[in-house]
Amino acid sequence: MQICETKLDIYALQAGYRKNGHTIGLVPTMGFLHDGHMELVRQARAACDRVIVTIFVNPTQFGANEDLSSYPRDLERDIAMLKAEGVDAVFTPSPQEMYVRGSETIIEATRLSRILIGRIRPGHFRGVTTVVAKLFNICQPDRAYFGEKDYQQLQVIKRMVRDLDMPVEICGVPTVREADGLAMSSRNAMLGTKERRGSVILSQALFSAEDICLTTSVTAQKLTKFIRSQIETEPLAQIRSIDIRDAATLAPLRGKINRPAVALLAVSFGDVLLIDQRTFKHGA
Numbered sequence: 001m002q003i004c005e006t007k008l009d010i011y012a013l014q015a016g017y018r019k020n021g022h023t024i025g026l027v028p029t030m031g032f033l034h035d036g037h038m039e040l041v042r043q044a045r046a047a048c049d050r051v052i053v054t055i056f057v058n059p060t061q062f063g064a065n066e067d068l069s070s071y072p073r074d075l076e077r078d079i080a081m082l083k084a085e086g087v088d089a090v091f092t093p094s095p096q097e098m099y100v101r102g103s104e105t106i107i108e109a110t111r112l113s114r115i116l117i118g119r120i121r122p123g124h125f126r127g128v129t130t131v132v133a134k135l136f137n138i139c140q141p142d143r144a145y146f147g148e149k150d151y152q153q154l155q156v157i158k159r160m161v162r163d164l165d166m167p168v169e170i171c172g173v174p175t176v177r178e179a180d181g182l183a184m185s186s187r188n189a190m191l192g193t194k195e196r197r198g199s200v201i202l203s204q205a206l207f208s209a210e211d212i213c214l215t216t217s218v219t220a221q222k223l224t225k226f227i228r229s230q231i232e233t234e235p236l237a238q239i240r241s242i243d244i245r246d247a248a249t250l251a252p253l254r255g256k257i258n259r260p261a262v263a264l265l266a267v268s269f270g271d272v273l274l275i276d277q278r279t280f281k282h283g284a
Helices: 007-019 035-047 075-084 124-139 151-163 186-190 193-198 201-215 220-231
Strands: 002-004 024-029 050-055 089-091 143-147 169-173 237-246 261-269 272-280
Touching: 002 007, 007 024, 007 050, 007 089, 007 124, 024 035, 024 124, 035 050, 035 143, 035 169, 050 075, 050 124, 075 089, 089 124, 124 151, 143 151, 151 169, 151 261, 186 272, 193 261, 201 220, 201 261, 201 272, 220 237, 220 261
Parallel strands: 002 089, 024 050, 024 143, 050 089, 143 169
Antiparallel strands: 237 261, 261 272
């Protein structure tokens, strides 16, 4: 497995892959890897000749009062995990390597980036799309893999690729969960013992809502109210947002749910903001 710290290194590597006719799968991450990331790697490995993983804690997607400095990092552990999964190369640039001094160009999906999590974290998705576009340009992948847990992020990236005619297939991978149902996330390591115990309320509320949606005719408003009532049983949960949206467009849903929908949660436990999602097919 090759470790590349500079753009020149990764340019040369992917050019060699191309020369040999290899397809490239890209897994962009911010490190502190877990089995959810490994599932992205496994799917990339199964479909592509070569797999590149990027590890970069992107400063432009953190707000002024957010947790950039405290975001968990363990590069040595990450590299060992990726080597064990048969990854071909890891790109680990510094912020100075990724962002040339005086950079002023940004990429933003203007509507999708400013709703939902975008309301809570202004500028977040602008930072995501800009860095992902840069990684696509640097690594030149045929396919790129993203987890469905970050559902809005996945839709934002799909829209960017469509709108800008980027020759990359975006592959969404279902959420990987802990044994108790909590969606795997690097942020979970930042939870205290009580917060970690209480955080399972998110998946419990979503799974219960899915059962309701599949077995009864329910409105988006009633389902939102139900999810809220479930989460509010956990005193440590601070609800930031609960939204029921069209699964394809993220447009708001009104009235009875009669097409595929997604429930999107943003809930804080102490200083840690967790997100989760569940897509629903309508039932009765």
